[in-house]
Amino acid sequence: MNTLKGGLAATLLFLSAFAQAANLQSQLTSFFAQRLAGFSDEVVVNIRTPQNLLPSCEQPALSVLGNAKLWGNLNVLANCADVKRYLQVEVQATGNYVVAAQSVARGSLLQPGSVTLKRGRLDQLPPRTMLDITQAQDAVSLRDLTPGQAIQLSMLRQAWRVKAGQRVQVVASGDGFSVNGEGQALNNAAVAQNARVRMASGQIVSGTVNADGNILINL
Template sequence: MKRYIILSAVLLTLSLPARAADLQRSLTRFFSDRLQGIADTVSVTIRTPDARRPTCPQPQLTLAGNSRLWGTLSVQARCDGVTHYLQVQVMATGDYVVTRTPLARGTVIDAANLTRQRGRLDLLPSRALLSDDRLSGAITLRDIAAGQPILPFMVRARWAVTAGQRVQVIASGAGFSVNSEGLALNNAAVAGNVRVRMNSGQVVSGRVGDGGNILINMPAL
């Protein structure tokens, strides 16, 4: 019996590195798949002690309520009907947007103001913009230094409609469309919500279309 216990302990000790390597590969593949097209290198460090890790070679992995894909994260690993919670550190390298030159508050951003830089995405400030898709024509809300990553609160979309502007309102539904005119009550960018006081005095809410018209979808009766 004593020899059996010793042999079992030895076999368990030898299997631990293999299990750890399998879990490491599974986690790296899990995050690499989700970061495809965003990060070109991904590295995962498991912080959870060996005794609290799943033992099956390919556990079912899901993010435990995390919106981020890098940094310190919690991952659910389901194995043989049991859910384990793993703490991991995810390092990711890829491109992100920075300012090419200093931008003063109120600057209308164009492509000449921006450049891409490669580095550790997990070391960036939370919600730093990785592409310039939202930045063309945006207006800075504060001074931004050269080389600084851009965060959403630093900019706003250019207004397509301003408060006090006369606007066309298009209400449409199943098989009909009605055009009318009103007065915008707030500033709004394309796809933003705006309230409009109609000529009748009624106040309606709609969405700003690409051409600056206010679109209202009427539900079917």
């Protein structure tokens, strides 16, 4: 009889621990699905931490470091009434990423048909693979690309909106005033990048390139 009770107790304990682990996995899946919304529509989380080291409460507060990646192997902080546990998890995320739709020669300006979206496991891609196809707009390839190749951000640069030696308009503005002047760009720069300009007086100023090619300075 005692043996039967002991076996029943062990079974109930096992089922309780199993249910707790399943509940935690569900919470982790929801946690990462919310953070990956817009990038991934299919998230699977596998817990690698041993069951005896999982948090004891039913609803732990989950968090990751602000600059941590959100898929692959990573650590999650689970906080239960100020008792902290670090969980090792594997996050599998499926979504769209940018690939070359055709061969692209190094130094070429990408055209609308140069790239396309492909669906797959984001956690298995090279670091900094492009997920937003608009980032390829007005971009120049820094290397030869082959059809189907995943495009990393380091493979492209934005096309120069201003080139060194070019005459540019400088617009300096402040509270209630705006002053225009002309100068010579001293470096290549894309839209939203910084450009240095030598003014007619010889003074060198620095500002941000806008879509029109003007250099904006906020005073």
